[in-house]
Amino acid sequence: MRGCALAEFFVVCPIGFENDLAQELREIEGFLLGAGNLPTTEGYQELEPQKGGVRVQADPLIGLQIHFFSKLASRLLLRLKRFRALEFSLLERELKKIDPAPWIGAQTFSLKVSSQKSKLGQEKRIFETAQRAWKQLKEDGAQEFYLRAENDEFELSLDLTGEHLHRRGSGRDLGGVAPIRETLAAALLRFLIGEAPLSRLQNVTLIDPMAGSGTLLAEASRLYQPNFDRAYAFQSQKWIPKILLSPTYRQNYRGFGAPTWAGLMGADQKPEARARLESLAEGLTETLETFAPGELPSGTNPRWVVSNPPYGERLQKIPAEDLVRILLEPKPERVAVILPEALALELERRWPRENAPNGGPLWSFSKQRVLNGGIPCLLAKFVKNF
Numbered sequence: 125m126r127g128c129a130l131a132e133f134f135v136v137c138p139i140g141f142e143n144d145l146a147q148e149l150r151e152i153e154g155f156l157l158g159a160g161n162l163p164t165t166e167g168y169q170e171l172e173p174q175k176g177g178v179r180v181q182a183d184p185l186i187g188l189q190i191h192f193f194s195k196l197a198s199r200l201l202l203r204l205k206r207f208r209a210l211e212f213s214l215l216e217r218e219l220k221k222i223d224p225a226p227w228i229g230a231q232t233f234s235l236k237v238s239s240q241k242s243k244l245g246q247e248k249r250i251f252e253t254a255q256r257a258w259k260q261l262k263e264d265g266a267q268e269f270y271l272r273a274e275n276d277e278f279e280l281s282l283d284l285t286g287e288h289l290h291r292r293g294s295g296r297d298l299g300g301v302a303p304i305r306e307t308l309a310a311a312l313l314r315f316l317i318g319e320a321p322l323s324r325l326q327n328v329t330l331i332d333p334m335a336g337s338g339t340l341l342a343e344a345s346r347l348y349q350p351n352f353d354r355a356y357a358f359q360s361q362k363w364i365p366k367i368l369l370s371p372t373y374r375q376n377y378r379g380f381g382a383p384t385w386a387g388l389m390g391a392d393q394k395p396e397a398r399a400r401l402e403s404l405a406e407g408l409t410e411t412l413e414t415f416a417p418g419e420l421p422s423g424t425n426p427r428w429v430v431s432n433p434p435y436g437e438r439l440q441k442i443p444a445e446d447l448v449r450i451l452l453e454p455k456p457e458r459v460a461v462i463l464p465e466a467l468a469l470e471l472e473r474r475w476p477r478e479n480a481p482n483g484g485p486l487w488s489f490s491k492q493r494v495l496n497g498g499i500p501c502l503l504a505k506f507v508k509n510f
């Protein structure tokens with residue numbers, strides 16, 4: 125990258141998931157390829173959770189590949205320049221020093237401006253100042269820069285991603301009522317999995333008893349697979365290592381494609397949801413079987429349950445005692461759900477209080493706070509102790 129080997133990336137995620145994202149990035153590191161098409165021995169030089177994401181210092185070739193593997197990230201930015209400006213004239217002078225052309229690979233670009241706790245607080249005027257500095261800046265440019273001011277410090281970043289990363293680009297609109305966002309689905313699945321190794325998941329049947337359009341099951345299937353089903357903005361930018369554009373590059377990622385789970389099962393009370401689940405099954409690595417509620421067959425594999433039960437304005441919530449019954453019907457070893465805080469705590473209160481053979485409690489409960497579409501929710505997990 126133009127005389128400087130390391131780049132500074134900011135990997136954006138929903139607030140509250142910064143440490144989960146940092147952990148995911150550490151796991152991904154071993155999959156990333158160096159210039160010789162072999163797993164990199166360099167990895168990231170620095171990785172630091174910050175509010176709203178993780179700052180990563182890495183060779184551009186390494187950092188850009190995060191796009192293919194991260195399921196928690198919503199966007200990657202390349203941090204280009206920081207400066208201080210207390211006057212619009214100074215802001216214009218600083219922006220004029222930056223030539224956007226080598227970065228974008230396009231004729232035009234747009235700019236997202238945000239300003240907090242800064243003397244130059246008017247975002248519209250900041251944008252107009254940038255328009256005076258850069259004639260390629262348009263309202264609907266082909267690439268995008270972010271200009272953020274906080275405490276009078278400006279930071280210019282290049283968007284590397286384009287469309288939000290929760291759009292997995294499988295060419296399939298799952299449809300259905302109140303589907304969960306894919307990045308949040310991935311977070312719930314990672315919460316369910318915890319420290320369990322991949323080899324353990326390969327013996328587990330994963331069940332969503334209120335599967336709707338099947339976002340959680342689809343996401344579970346692709347959790348450890350690279351995503352080449354969509355385009356990323358960086359692929360049409362001029363500055364990137366050309367090796368990333370080679371049509372055969374993705375073939376160098378070996379060892380992917382094996383099923384993550386022993387099998388997937390989805391149930392829903394609505395026949396149209398079950399019909400959609402059946403068509404979803406065709407595109408997945410694992411076998412996905414679809415059932416009406418109460419018709420799940422018994423099986424020998426350990427079972428884990430994951431679900432996003434109905435709640436909110438458009439869906440009638442299920443009373444906690446019914447929810448306990450629906451979630452425990454498959455006889456699972458562990459269960460993870462996302463629910464509004466009060467409902468999740470009520471679910472915990474109503475969860476069976478049996479003892480394990482060793483005399484301790486049979487189920488352990490853990491939770492993590494999240495926002496789902498602005499609603500304060502909990503990821504709630506019940507793990508059976510043996």
Ligand SMILES: C[S@@+](CC[C@H](N)C(=O)[O-])C[C@H]1O[C@@H](n2cnc3c(N)ncnc32)[C@H](O)[C@@H]1O
Pocket residue numbers: 300301302303304305333334335336337338339340391392393394397417431432433434435439442450
């Ligand atoms: C919030 S949606 C699930 C969305 C799903 N996670 C997705 O992303 O597509 C809840 C689903 O639970 C189903 N449902 C509601 N009550 C049910 C019950 N008692 N048994 C089975 N499914 C039920 C609804 O038909 C709906 O599809």
